[in-house]
Ligand SMILES: Cc1cc2nc3c(=O)[nH]c(=O)nc-3n(C[C@H](O)[C@H](O)[C@H](O)COP(=O)(O)OP(=O)(O)OC[C@H]3O[C@@H](n4cnc5c(N)ncnc54)[C@H](O)[C@@H]3O)c2cc1C
Ligand SMILES: Cc1ncc(C[n+]2csc(CCOP(=O)(O)OP(=O)(O)O)c2C)c(N)n1
Ligand code: SF4
Ligand code: SF4
Ligand code: SF4
């Protein structure tokens with residue numbers, strides 16, 4: 001068993017604008033089961049942060065409990081990290097974000113962590129519009145506790161030992177859309193060409209971004225009868241669009257038919273260039289997206305891609321009118337303005 | 351691209367860069383692992399089987415394996431393959447009992463080998479165990495050929511030569527006829543040998559031809575003759591100021607020998623630039639380390655002398671110019687001539703073949719360069735029972751090539767004597783064995799050391815310059831050898847892929863430290879090489895392509911910088927990757943005679 005990934009690397013590895021190679025964004029070697037989809041998501045996060053040229057110390061990784069929530073150890077070892085309690089990533093991350101809005105927040109969670117025990121926290125974070133990227137590594141089971149159905153498990157889906165799930169699933173994408181998330185995507189760990197741009201777009205989005213990433217659990221949910229297995233997802237995957245994240249103003253080089261490409265400019269200067277794969281899909285129309293998803297879900301399709309994006313998101317700081325400076329950069333006299341200031345505030349509320 | 355054909359042993363053989371580059375195809379990683387395990391005798395035997403002179407080669411080999419070594423592509427320097435060989439030789443136990451036995455019962459065939467250099471000795475070693483009555487002739491008093499007469503003792507102690515030559519000549523089956531020069535091939539053939547092997551080397555040094563050379567001849571010496579005379583202890587001193595002409599390894603041996611025989615101001619003068627010199631980089635380094643300057647771009651113009659005594663040499667300064675085709679020409683630089691005073695000149699400007707003792711009317715044909723016409727594989731000449739090898743075959747090369755020729759010639763001679771078709775070559779011995787011991791356990795040490803190459807300890811120059819016999823390199827001790835051995839990447843432990851087991855989870859892709867694995871739509875090779883996770887720009891290295899995946903993509907593995915760490919196989923949930931040890935032993939007459947010891 002190897003505990004260390006050799007430091008030797010490919011001599012031709014490209015460097016990003018900071019002069020780092022992809023390998024500079026790695027973490028320690030994964031202890032998850034070999035073949036776990038979560039590891040591919042970690043690799044996609046590494047690729048995305050590297051491609052965006054983000055300094056690792058500007059990222060804060062926050063997670064809950066589960067195999068998925070363990071993964072922040074396996075990427076960005078030079079970033080900040082907080083492995084919180086089961087289902088409590090959203091509140092810890094919200095607090096961190098309120099205290100210091102200058103970091104780039106990456107919440108990593110599981111379907112159990114977010115849709116079962118943490119569903120309340122999930123819902124409120126979405127409503128509030130915390131500026132973050134929320135990745136749910138969705139395998140339909142509690143991987144870490146040996147494969148019980150989670151709240152995203154489809155009705156009728158079969159467990160490894162044969163039990164059938166009788167409960168309705170929670171669709172985190174539908175919930176996020178309903179609760180006002182401003183960037184919503186779904187993807188599959190086995191399709192990095194789709195997943196990497198989705199993560200890049202989410203990290204550059206200045207509002208709450210959810211990516212529901214189906215991520216097969218090879219140990220407990222990759223069998224015949226599962227709707228979260230490699231084979232099932234590959235067969236039912238319907239991608240509505242193809243995303244490219246354009247950093248700096250790169251001209252369109254390929255020829256597209258009129259209406260085939262939509263461009264969404266984000267506040268940080270990046271451009272989301274979307275090529276339509278489904279003709280009648282409009283990712284900027286929230287209600288249409290919800291309808292489309294409901295219809296196609298009933299047809300048994302797993303709809304993936306960038307499902308919704310609001311080019312002008314508002315985040316929690318904007319609605320609360322908080323101070324822009326991180327709290328750790330403010331002095332005591334500002335942070336604790338004293339009894340007179342409190343008296344004044346109370347008076348204003350009377 | 352077409353899926354890779356794994357049925358041919360050459361695919362995996364090429365992945366073992368060192369073994370592929372070694373003319374004798376020594377199973378390098380196999381012996382390096384044995385050294386790590388402290389099994390020096392076994393490591394020695396793996397070498398002895400394939401290169402016959404591990405102790406000698408571990409000190410002197412030209413080491414074509416090292417520039418080829420994969421390690422050199424992922425960090426600064428290759429594994430010290432050659433010097434690890436010496437460790438096996440230095441630390442082994444008595445091996446006599448493990449050498450291929452020589453039968454008392456002879457097979458009735460008699461062969462004559464001309465010259466007792468490495469090529470002939472290899473033929474002898476390979477034929478004697480089959481019951482051949484082998485006769486070795488050499489004009490000199492001892493066996494070893496140039497290894498004994500040319501290579502200076504401070505690089506190669508005589509005891510090492512005697513030991514390894516003795517393993518061949520002292521165990522029966524081989525009769526040596528030293529101090530016996532063969533003056534006529536016709537005469538030798540008339541003695542009724544079933545086959546004759548010519549391993550007489552390339553014994554003639556090229557002479558210096560500039561004005562004054564004749565007059566000062568007493569102090570102008572041909573490098574290889576002078577080195578032989580030093581080896582035989584006929585020459586024990588030289589003037590204080592010495593010029594060595596030439597840029598090859600012979601020049602390096604001349605200048606370093608001169609330093610030890612009284613030369614105080616010894617300089618090497620070469621026509622070409624320093625970079626283009628033929629000498630190996632480490633030979634140049636060693637010479638400069640001993641205070642010998644190498645002066646380049648100087649063409650000999652004149653030898654200066656007074657009253658028949660050499661006083662110096664005049665050189666014209668040149669520079670390199672390149673034409674459109676990149677060919678180099680040396681043209682006068684216009685700078686003033688350079689005069690260097692000296693007491694002796696050693697001429698090491700080239701070596702030639704000469705076969706004055708081979709009659710031209712016996713049907714043995716020569717080409718226009720004076721070399722025998724040979725079948726390149728069988729080494730058979732135009733006289734069916736006469737075979738060539740070593741420097742005599744295709745001009746001066748080195749010891750390991752001489753050994754490789756010796757093995758091939760022995761196969762040919764055996765086939766010829768048994769009335770078989772010489773051109774039908776036997777297959778190599780090939781084995782593949784999975785290294786899997788448990789879920790994540792391998793029977794090889796898959797940890798990758800990140801240590802840089804360890805320097806071989808050298809004797810203090812003030813000590814080693816005092817005697818021509820004091821060995822300069824001291825060799826690795828066991829501890830250093832272990833650490834250096836750990837740098838080997840085990841390139842013979844191959845990544846073998848089974849597409850039918852793969853679920854395309856990307857586990858292997860994500861873990862691979864060198865980004866060697868990609869799943870992608872199939873394309874032509876050139877397009878594929880740029881479409882991989884990391885560009886596969888080294889076209890000398892194969893792409894391993896496998897189809898039969900559910901998504902219709904192909905698995906492409908760039909062999910170039912794979913660390914053979916086995917992580918892909920560790921992270922594969924289905925065992926689609928396996929780490930399998932590839933073992934290849936080239937076809938030899940003695941294959942199978944020796945129990946496979948270490949596998
Ligand atoms: C100075 C010098 C240093 C070298 N250093 C190295 C080194 O470090 N590493 C390396 O790999 N290679 C080295 N080489 C090259 C290497 O020595 C030769 O390539 C190699 O020895 C060739 O082997 P061979 O079997 O062809 O015969 P040789 O070793 O050349 O031996 C031929 C033998 O045949 C005998 N012979 C010739 N004609 C007759 C005849 N008519 N009758 C009887 N006997 C005859 C000669 O006396 C000689 O002993 C060096 C060469 C020189 C000149
Ligand atoms: C408060 C609390 N309740 C229950 C658990 C037990 N537990 C640990 S992980 C886990 C489920 C994790 O599932 P998920 O978030 O889907 O992660 P996965 O392992 O599938 O990636 C549970 C129930 C816990 N650690 N803490
Ligand atoms: S790393 Fe080892 S096996 Fe690989 S080429 Fe170098 S010496 Fe040979
Ligand atoms: S053995 Fe496998 S994981 Fe290791 S470098 Fe080679 S291909 Fe990559
Ligand atoms: S880890 Fe194994 S199953 Fe997964 S992609 Fe690689 S070879 Fe295929």
Ligand SMILES: [Mg+2]
Pocket residue numbers: 066068110111112137138139140141142143150
């Ligand atoms: Mg889960």
